[in-house]
Amino acid sequence: MRLYPEDPRLSAYALGELDAEEAAAVESAAAADPSLQQVIDDSAAMQGLLEKRLAIRPVSMLPKQRENVLRASQGELRLERPAAFASFCEIMKPRLIPAAAVLVLSAATLILLQMPDDEAPPLAQKSPPTQAPVAAAEPPPPLKPTPPWSPHRGSVKVADFPTFQVPIQVGSGNLDLIRKSILDEEKLPAVKQVRLEEILNAFPLRLNGVTALAKRPAGNWHPDNRDSGITSHLATLSTEMIACPWKPSATLLLVSLRGNAQADCEAKLVFRPNPSTVLRYRLLGSTSDTGEPAASSSSRLAAKAATTLAIEIEPSGADLDFGALEWFINSAQAPSISLMRNDEAEPSNDARFAVLACTYAQWLAGEQVGFIDADIVAALAREVASGKLEADRVEFLSIIDKSLHL
């Protein structure tokens, strides 16, 4: 066989598209002509390059779309299949989940309406509150009302805390204590040991709301650096807002801060609620035994590190413009995020999972008693279990399942 470098069979050979007979002929020709072998080698190298550079990250349809397909595959006469989470299947069919959630939320609403304006969670009543510094608030209020991260874990009024510097605790994710206590020792952990922020940050979360990037100043980066592994971006702030399951009138603001892949940076995050639309707010978790936010003085954001936190926002009316998140990387202000909730937006799977983690952690910690109970945790877990899950999340659901039966 006489071949030329322009012959498409050379690249077809490199890509495995030829049958055995043609492949043998190409091999023979290439062995006799180095220029042909070079074309084959180049084609193989280009294949590797293109496959690597054009690779797609996994991306899914929306849960509702996937459900539509699966239901169509079952035919119109088939009922919905129960959730994959086995022990929850025994409790209730998925069709009943929304009804159960409505019942639970309605009960919570009734309780909420009967609570005094400045409710103090039972945990705070059991132990005397520790006087906590108010460095996070600006300006300092005259009467020093309870900051969001105090042992009271109650919400604060916007009038008292018009801004809030959010403690950034990178690397706090840890499920070991919960896992050991519930799976190994078969008992619920002591409430003082439960850290919501540890549970929430034990899982990588990708929020689907408004996101902002902090970039290097233009003079410190050049497009020629793009192939050197240095990128122009320093950190990412992602948000997502979702209905608060234990307090129907409230919104949960989920915030995720992530460093870039190359270098550490200093980060500062400030929540500035809109005083005309937000009545109160509360940072979930982030409390140490002493009442001070753990590692609140550190704002180091390590390369590739990420942290997620949740703020409960209680609006004063129907307006969903909840203010803004302002943030600073290496003392330079990054684009702030306007916190405008779209209540028709479909929550992401990760936001649902984050809400489950927050609810479960508060249930374990004995917080929000009267608002959060085993039923609401189970309902949220069933909702999460009905979707596609990674192995670590399946294990988490198993832990929750066991917790509810201890």
Add this chain to the structure above:
Amino acid sequence: MPEIPENHSKVSGGSSVTLEVPSPELDDSSGSSSRERFIEQALHDYESPLIGYAFTLLNDIDSARDVVQDTFLRLCRQDPAKVQDQLKAWLFTVCRNRAFDVLRKEKRTEPLEEIHWQKVAGPGLQPDERLDLQERLAQLRSLLSHLTPNQREVIILKFQQGLTYQEIHQVTSLSTSNIGFLIHAGLRRLRDSLPDDLLS
């Protein structure tokens, strides 16, 4: 009679896929039928690649998801036994046809050279990941932009989606010999304009 995609009628052969032959009867203790398992397996194997492919055509992740949902809904109406042997090509063909339907409906009737394929590797990424990727891919993008629309489409189908020449023929209706020429010429053009360090 199964719905045959427009380009599918020209298919005479094709590579096989490793899905079981399903039938609509209930056949396991969980109550799921082989049809359900067939669809679930198809979702598992092709949901993400199809969204990525539709995204290259539509440059809109929501539209891409809608098109892929419609593709799978159409699959649900097929007899699995009749599409399973060429499932991958069938799905990509339906997805491609549906994407072009959307483009026509939106009067975005530009040929492929107008498609914003630059974001081909980006759906589902976080903004910072997308930024990193865009920066790393900037040089490669500028090179791919010099390819002809047909070269670009077959190269995306081949190297991003992993389709064989035969499957690309089924999806695009281009002959396999033409596909061979397009890929060979496209690779050579890319190789000639690529810096040696990027290739290594």
